[in-house]
Amino acid sequence: MISKKTKYAINALVYLAREYSKNEPVQISRIAESERIPRKFLEAILLDLRNAGMLNSKKGKMGGYYLQMNPEEINIADVMRLFDGPIALLPCVAHKYYERCDECIDENICGIRSVFADVRNETVNMLKRATLAEIISRSDFLGKKSKISLKKKK
Amino acid sequence: MISKKTKYAINALVYLAREYSKNEPVQISRIAESERIPRKFLEAILLDLRNAGMLNSKKGKMGGYYLQMNPEEINIADVMRLFDGPIALLPCVAHKYYERCDECIDENICGIRSVFADVRNETVNMLKRATLAEIISRSDFLGKKSKISLKKKK
DNA sequence: TCAACTCCTATAATTTCGATAGGAATTATA
């Protein structure tokens, strides 16, 4: 499971991606209310996203946060790594966060590792394709579909 | 990341799968030493695997644990669910452990959910294919390959 | 100068993880 922190981060990023074209900062409290995220917790999250270069901020009155990259450039894999660390299910198949399994005798002939390496690769690929733009496009598509099915019911 | 508990469980199951043909119980302490798992911790794990029907046990002297199912029938997905709960990265895309996201407004048009649903499905499929038999077969294959590459170096 | 913001550090409650302790119950075998 991903942490609430990561989930909140994604929610906030998608929210900001939808406001991207307006080219003006969005206040923490507005994001917090719209996305139902605890205000103070969100504050810390946005700070991390800013330090990671995904967001930028403007201080003082009329200040707030805004995307620093295009919605096509920010993907869920990077967000997850930022808050939750490795995407891999075993430390021995992580790339950036690689660690040997304590109990393992020979990593190179480990069938378990081989399985989890496959899972990691597939997962990372899927999550890298999942950009903010992709998420919004999926959401729009689902919105259309649900409108159509509502009409059909009537 | 999967828990140590799950990792240990898989290690123990693979060990028992290799002994499957001998048709006699293996003692906890032997598994613990061979697989480098803390003895008392392993005890609890094996008990859970037994209650889940994957293992069976014989009490008393000369007792121990053995597979209750074929190595082709036991897969990693089931083991992970037993110890770590849902395989899904978000509660709202889990099947058996489904839960609504607190902050979510409309699940049916959520682009984030759509992405994580795809990831879940692919992951579950891969982990269901990863049976004990499959793990051992991969390990054997890797063993052969590493022997060949050793020869080449000489 | 004031009000509205972000920025930063500290801390706290709760839960989960990884493990250990101790002994009851069961069984093979001498």
Next chain:
DNA sequence: TATAATTCCTATCGAAATTATAGGAGTTGA
């Protein structure tokens, strides 16, 4: 039938992670 070797069961523990909250310093626009 006594003994040694084993599983079975419950309870507990420390450390770490998670999910926040508090309080105020610093920045900025009007």
